[in-house]
Amino acid sequence: MRYSPTLVEHFLNPRNAGLMRDPDGTGVDEFDGCGDLARIFIRVRDGRAAEVRFQSYGCGPTIAAASVASELVAGRVVEDLVNLKADEVESALDGLPDDRKHAAEVVAGAVRAAALDALRRRSA
Amino acid sequence: MSRRVYLDHNASTPVHPDVVAEMLPYFGQVYGNPSSVHGFGREAREAVDAARDRVAAFLRARPDEIVFTSGGTESDNFGVKGLAWARGRGHIITSKIEHHAVLRTCQTLEAQGFGVTYLPVDGTGMIDPDDVRRALRPDTIAISIMHANSEVGSIQPVRAIGAIARERGVPFHVDAVQTFGKVNIDVDAFNIDLLSFSGHKIYGPKGVAGLYIRKGTKMVSVQHGGEHERRRRAGTENVPGIVGLGKAVEVRGRDMKEEAVRLTALRDRLWEGIRARVPEVRLNGHPTERVPGTANICYRNVESESIVLGLDLKGIAVSAGSACTSGSVEPSYVLVAMGVPLDWAMGAVRSSLGRSTTAEDVDYVVESVEPIVRKLRAALPVGAA
16 A cells, blocks of 8 residues: 555545535635645634634545644644645655645645635634 | 455456466476577477467467567557558548557657547447548558457447458458457458457466457568567567467457356446445446446546545455546546546546456445445535536
């Protein structure tokens, strides 16, 4: 198996999959040319991501990356999530093959977009 | 050990034990070069000729019309380039759903100044023989049409196309890699002038294949060197491989008809089982004129690679119709040519059954695929794909 046990486990049992009603922030990212897509929803309490959910379309690593990211960022300060790096998502999956790095990138992009959206709404 | 189910026989097959047994002496005991005149060489030559006789009998051809090659890709290159280069210029008719070994060869010939017509297929993946007739030009020098496509398995009307080719005196090449040893092929009855076939799709070894060349067909070689294979294909013969191919053909001659009936029933059981349990699925390819063990099924709005991964984790080997490589994902060009919409084509999964496949295997796959697809769809963004 070319994927880590952590990735496989998240692929088989995705956490926090599905729509969130009335989120405080929503972000989408799509990988150019590939079509893999991740959408992240966050609910904010006291400046932190109190609840995170995701929807995704794509190969197994993208689904697993979205799942692991939903746990990784829960409880963290929203302002910090604006700078979330793909490397951190990849590390949480215990690595990705070179031709699947985009899974972490698209999910990190969606988290950053959701965090920005939440900050924008708060200041609006 | 957990259960393992191999449903990727269109990609490759396990070597039949009888084939292995027949090959073994040719790795150690009989090792001469078939081109050598001494006794060691003559032993190897006799083995190669015996295999040639078996293949020829299977195709109802003459032994001197069989040339052994290294694989289906080489056979296709040899067939199409050999016809084209022997004529120097002109027009070739092929189809949009050929294997890349033919498609990219034709594209290469286009770059060299040859004209190529890529025929369309209908929604079941079938070529209309009337389209072949309409595409013919005074300068048409070759027709190359596959017998069946590896992805969807639709069996082309090669008999009707062969009749047109013969009527117009145009050489007819058939890529039969996916049908050789699975369905009946008669090169005379079908008016086939060249036919590519391979060993590892029929429980023979990898690295050995062949090209049937009807006697009198004007051809040039594409590989130059020694005077092997009656000066048509240079290179020392792969003696163990050729022996294995010959034995595999003999076994297929014995088992083919019975297995076709069994695999047709199993592939239909697979489709019926999945259709009954999973919503929004479709079967690709011709409903009846199809290679016995092939079932290509689309799962709408799900990416095929994630289904393949899910099944792989259950010990099941199938093949994805679309592939996500670094930065690009393309639906199958075969399904696109058949007019399958993108939201379906991206979720194509091919199962190809074989001699070891049982009804229990099929039922295990049916039970396994439903929760995988359900979970993937549960995480889908609305309106994605």
